Amino acid sequence: xxxxxxxxxxxxxxxxxxxxxxxxxxxxxxxxxxxxxxxxxxxxxxxxxxxxxxxxxxxxxxxxxxxxxxxxxxxxxxxxxxxxxxxxxxxxxxxxxxxxx
Amino acid sequence: xxxxxxxxxxxxxxxxxxxxxxxxxxxxxxxxxxxxxxxxxxxxxxxxxxxxxxxxxxxxxxxxxxxxxxxxxxxxxxxxxxxxxxxxxxxxxxxxxxxxxxxxxxxxxxxxxxxxxxxxxxxxxxxxxxxxxxxxxxxxxxxxxx
Numbered sequence: 001x002x003x004x005x006x007x008x009x010x011x012x013x014x015x016x017x018x019x020x021x022x023x024x025x026x027x028x029x030x031x032x033x034x035x036x037x038x039x040x041x042x043x044x045x046x047x048x049x050x051x052x053x054x055x056x057x058x059x060x061x062x063x064x065x066x067x068x069x070x071x072x073x074x075x076x077x078x079x080x081x082x083x084x085x086x087x088x089x090x091x092x093x094x095x096x097x098x099x100x101x
Numbered sequence: 102x103x104x105x106x107x108x109x110x111x112x113x114x115x116x117x118x119x120x121x122x123x124x125x126x127x128x129x130x131x132x133x134x135x136x137x138x139x140x141x142x143x144x145x146x147x148x149x150x151x152x153x154x155x156x157x158x159x160x161x162x163x164x165x166x167x168x169x170x171x172x173x174x175x176x177x178x179x180x181x182x183x184x185x186x187x188x189x190x191x192x193x194x195x196x197x198x199x200x201x202x203x204x205x206x207x208x209x210x211x212x213x214x215x216x217x218x219x220x221x222x223x224x225x226x227x228x229x230x231x232x233x234x235x236x237x238x239x240x241x242x243x244x245x246x247x
Binding site: 007008009010011012013015016019020056058059062076077078079080 | 149153154155156157158159160161163165167168169170203205208211212215216218219222223
């Protein structure tokens with residue numbers, strides 16, 4: 001499974017989201033051998049780039065070509081709790097085990 | 102302590118006379134002054150906000166202003182302007198008091214700076230202290246303690 005954090009420039013904000021996702025996976029003792037997390041700019045993200053896309057909500061229009069059921073719109077990029085909730089939803093959906101705190 | 106944030110790159114101002122464009126320009130001024138960036142980099146940031154919206158409002162009262170690396174960036178840079186009153190980034194749904202400006206020379210070399218910055222910005226107590234700081238010395242004290 002691949003999770004891609006996307007932002008306008010692919011430089012700063014998306015990497016912050018990537019770090020938060022990785023921190024959540026680590027804290028929840030998830031086996032990440034089959035989970036890839038990366039970041040990219042909105043222009044290079046295509047439906048094939050990843051299984052799930054984390055995107056800041058003001059960029060919703062810019063990612064309208066991506067499948068909606070695989071796009072997670074974040075209200076606050078640096079909010080770990082919000083990211084964690086979305087990561088857990090994905091783990092539930094994919095049947096991947098994790099340690100809930 | 103984030104190395105790039107120091108007495109030269111930190112500023113505190115009232116903010117009531119600023120709009121988001123002048124706030125970003127003022128926040129970036131130390132980087133222009135020390136020749137980290139050209140002023141055209143600031144224009145790029147402002148244009149991308151005009152074009153794409155306030156996505157750089159990364160957390161409550163926090164903006165991370167940046168554009169793509171290009172010739173107008175000479176080295177990695179980070180600066181911070183704290184406005185004592187909020188300035189709206191584009192609209193009143195995006196009030197901001199902490200204006201960070203990030204300059205990157207490529208897509209990799211600044212990632213450690215982002216890591217340091219994230220460590221700071223996910224520390225709620227530190228962010229609260231930054232929002233309450235009304236002098237550069239107070240900001241330096243928060244950064245040193247963090």
